[in-house]
Amino acid sequence: MTKTTPPHPPTILLVEDEKDLANEIKTELERLGYHVQTASIAEAADAARVGDAAILVMDRMVFGEDSLNTLEVLRKEGVKVPVLMISALSSIDERVRGLKAGGDDYLTKPFAMIELTARVEALLRRLDDVRTTKLRVGDLEMDLIEHTVRRGDGKIDLLPREFKLLEYFLRHPGQVITRAMLLRDVWQYHFSLETNVVDVHISNLRKKIDARGAPSLIVNIRGAGFMLSADA
Amino acid sequence: MLDLLRSSALRLALTFAFATIVATTAIFGLVYLQIRAADEKSNRLILEDEAAKSIDHPVEELRRAFELRLTHGLRRLDFAALFTPDRKAMFGNIEELPAIPLDGESHYAASRAPGTDRTEPAIFVARVRPDGTIMVLGRSLLETYAFRRIVLTALATGLAPMLLLALAIGAFMTRRASRRLTGIHETIARIMKGDMQLRLPVRSRRDAIDMLSRDVNLMLDEINRLLAQIKGVSDNIAHDLRSPLAVVHAQLERGVESSDEQVLRRVAHQALAHIDKAMLTVAALLRLADVEYGPKSSKFQPIDLSAICADLFEFFEPLATSKSINMALEIQSPVQILGDGDLMREAVSNLIGNAIKFTPEHGTVRVSVTLEDGRPVIRVRDNGIGVEPAERDKIFQRFYRTASGHRVPGSGLGLSIAAAIANLHDLELRFEDNHPGALFELSGRRDYPQDTRN
Numbered sequence: 162m163t164k165t166t167p168p169h170p171p172t173i174l175l176v177e178d179e180k181d182l183a184n185e186i187k188t189e190l191e192r193l194g195y196h197v198q199t200a201s202i203a204e205a206a207d208a209a210r211v212g213d214a215a216i217l218v219m220d221r222m223v224f225g226e227d228s229l230n231t232l233e234v235l236r237k238e239g240v241k242v243p244v245l246m247i248s249a250l251s252s253i254d255e256r257v258r259g260l261k262a263g264g265d266d267y268l269t270k271p272f273a274m275i276e277l278t279a280r281v282e283a284l285l286r287r288l289d290d291v292r293t294t295k296l297r298v299g300d301l302e303m304d305l306i307e308h309t310v311r312r313g314d315g316k317i318d319l320l321p322r323e324f325k326l327l328e329y330f331l332r333h334p335g336q337v338i339t340r341a342m343l344l345r346d347v348w349q350y351h352f353s354l355e356t357n358v359v360d361v362h363i364s365n366l367r368k369k370i371d372a373r374g375a376p377s378l379i380v381n382i383r384g385a386g387f388m389l390s391a392d393a
Numbered sequence: 394m395l396d397l398l399r400s401s402a403l404r405l406a407l408t409f410a411f412a413t414i415v416a417t418t419a420i421f422g423l424v425y426l427q428i429r430a431a432d433e434k435s436n437r438l439i440l441e442d443e444a445a446k447s448i449d450h451p452v453e454e455l456r457r458a459f460e461l462r463l464t465h466g467l468r469r470l471d472f473a474a475l476f477t478p479d480r481k482a483m484f485g486n487i488e489e490l491p492a493i494p495l496d497g498e499s500h501y502a503a504s505r506a507p508g509t510d511r512t513e514p515a516i517f518v519a520r521v522r523p524d525g526t527i528m529v530l531g532r533s534l535l536e537t538y539a540f541r542r543i544v545l546t547a548l549a550t551g552l553a554p555m556l557l558l559a560l561a562i563g564a565f566m567t568r569r570a571s572r573r574l575t576g577i578h579e580t581i582a583r584i585m586k587g588d589m590q591l592r593l594p595v596r597s598r599r600d601a602i603d604m605l606s607r608d609v610n611l612m613l614d615e616i617n618r619l620l621a622q623i624k625g626v627s628d629n630i631a632h633d634l635r636s637p638l639a640v641v642h643a644q645l646e647r648g649v650e651s652s653d654e655q656v657l658r659r660v661a662h663q664a665l666a667h668i669d670k671a672m673l674t675v676a677a678l679l680r681l682a683d684v685e686y687g688p689k690s691s692k693f694q695p696i697d698l699s700a701i702c703a704d705l706f707e708f709f710e711p712l713a714t715s716k717s718i719n720m721a722l723e724i725q726s727p728v729q730i731l732g733d734g735d736l737m738r739e740a741v742s743n744l745i746g747n748a749i750k751f752t753p754e755h756g757t758v759r760v761s762v763t764l765e766d767g768r769p770v771i772r773v774r775d776n777g778i779g780v781e782p783a784e785r786d787k788i789f790q791r792f793y794r795t796a797s798g799h800r801v802p803g804s805g806l807g808l809s810i811a812a813a814i815a816n817l818h819d820l821e822l823r824f825e826d827n828h829p830g831a832l833f834e835l836s837g838r839r840d841y842p843q844d845t846r847n
């Protein structure tokens with residue numbers, strides 16, 4: 162699997178009424194090669210209906226209006242565009258409401274920009290996520306049916322959780338994966354941790370999958386998280 | 394508001410006066426009716442007795458007896474007369490036979506006083522004698538009526554001062570109550586204007602108003618405590634956010650003035666690290682406010698604490714191993730409670746994370762889940778640095794970091810969040826000395842509901 166730049170960069174529709182924040186998000190996503198358009202809730206909904214948006218990034222409250230209502234309408238109409246909600250409402254109940262209404266991910270302010278871009282990329286890539294029984298990066302291969310991992314000719318024994326962790330990386334090669342995403346998707350922990358437990362798990366996994374002397378498959382991304390290097 | 398209180402006090406006073414009057418009137422009325430009945434009964438008995446006794450006397454003797462009785466008022470006979478069998482007056486002071494049955498029992502009838510046209514109420518007894526003559530004895534009721542009037546007047550005269558007294562007492566109570574309420578009202582007004590140290594007056598007598606005032610005072614104490622806590626928290630927030638902001642500011646200034654791109658880059662990274670720390674604090678604060686003051690989670694359902702702790706144990710074990718810390722898990726069969734699994738995981742993860750954080754190399758962290766007397770108990774103990782006795786009360790306070798823990802990164806809100814989550818689940822979080830080290834116990838309160846297990 163190699164990272165290819167699509168001829169037409171996907172259009173991201175951004176619904177955010179805080180101007181400075183909107184500008185920052187736009188700049189950052191454009192820097193990553195996406196085409197970003199700021200829009201009102203109604204404009205974003207219209208674009209999503211005609212398939213002009215690859216993803217919606219929506220603030221929960223825009224000019225005093227709850228964008229959840231529009232999202233619910235869109236989902237009822239059968240519009241399947243991925244939606245990332247941004248919100249200052251942090252309670253678990255609010256997060257659950259956001260996801261129930263049809264949001265694909267829910268990010269609470271304040272957040273680091275890398276957290277947002279990582280989530281956007283994860284949602285965009287999910288589209289090409291095909292049902293597969295084998296995941297492969299370089300000579301590392303995971304068989305999802307037999308529940309085995311091989312590197313070259315050698316079999317690698319992984320604990321169940323390590324297997325899940327590696328599977329998550331293999332499903333998102335070349336993408337920035339934040340600690341919060343791992344906590345949420347691998348362990349189903351919906352809270353932030355002040356310890357570096359995740360790093361320890363990653364380092365244990367590395368010890369098992371990396372070839373002696375070779376650079377690690379999973380690299381640290383400073384201030385953000387980790388990435389499985391896709392070109393290995 | 395005050396008018397309403399006043400009028401309600403007045404209403405109370407009037408009700409009191411009214412009730413007093415009704416009760417007094419009822420008692421007086423009963424006394425009057427009893428007296429009246431007794432008087433009437435004695436009148437009737439006397440008359441009937443006289444009639445029975447005189448029935449067999451010869452006519453002449455009867456005439457003398459009548460005269461004697463009428464003139465001397467013996468046994469107070471007012472009327473006495475004898476009539477022929479064809480109802481003509483023979484002698485005595487009644488001219489016409491009253492229209493009553495001749496049965497020897499007493500009956501009411503109007504009588505005409507001798508020589509006048511005036512009639513007066515009276516009771517009569519009429520009896521047929523063996524010789525066929527009719528004997529009539531009677532007694533005027535004028536005197537009885539006069540007596541009744543006297544009794545009534547006396548009672549009424551007693552009632553008037555009673556009424557005045559009731560009204561006076563009512564008015565007095567109204568004034569006193571409204572004065573107290575006005576006092577309370579004014580005190581509350583001053584408290585609302587910001588004089589938070591003021592308290593409502595409470596007298597030693599402990600009546601309803603005193604009890605109410607005492608409760609309000611307790612509430613004010615609690616509000617004061619919370620205000621102080623909030624002030625402490627804002628001071629802490631100010632401190633916790635100001636120091637990283639000040640550092641970031643200084644670093645960025647230095648970076649801007651430097652012409653070396655390398656320096657600028659390093660400065661930017663340092664600034665980012667400090668901002669991350671500030672964001673961590675803000676997120677933890679929001680989380681805490683959310684757990685403490687947010688609506689009770691709608692997701693309460695049966696959850697298994699054993700499974701949650703086993704899962705977290707597995708999650709944290711590699712971290713402990715990397716610090717050469719032993720971890721032990723002791724779990725009973727499923728320990729089910731009603732709760733929010735996400736929140737319970739968060740609380741326990743704070744406890745285990747802390748234990749690992751504050752335990753030196755080759756130490757031990759033990760996690761146990763048990764059911765004791767129907768109460769769920771989670772214990773996380775370590776043999777690390779523990780908590781100084783002087784600091785034990787403070788560790789659950791927001792932002793508090795022990796002197797020794799200050800070097801370890803963290804928002805200082807972990808235990809506060811854990812305690813708030815415990816509270817939400819009717820659990821309590823307590824610290825105990827583990828000799829050495831710390832023991833955090835998350836357990837059902839003494840009145841913990843027994844049948845949360847499905």
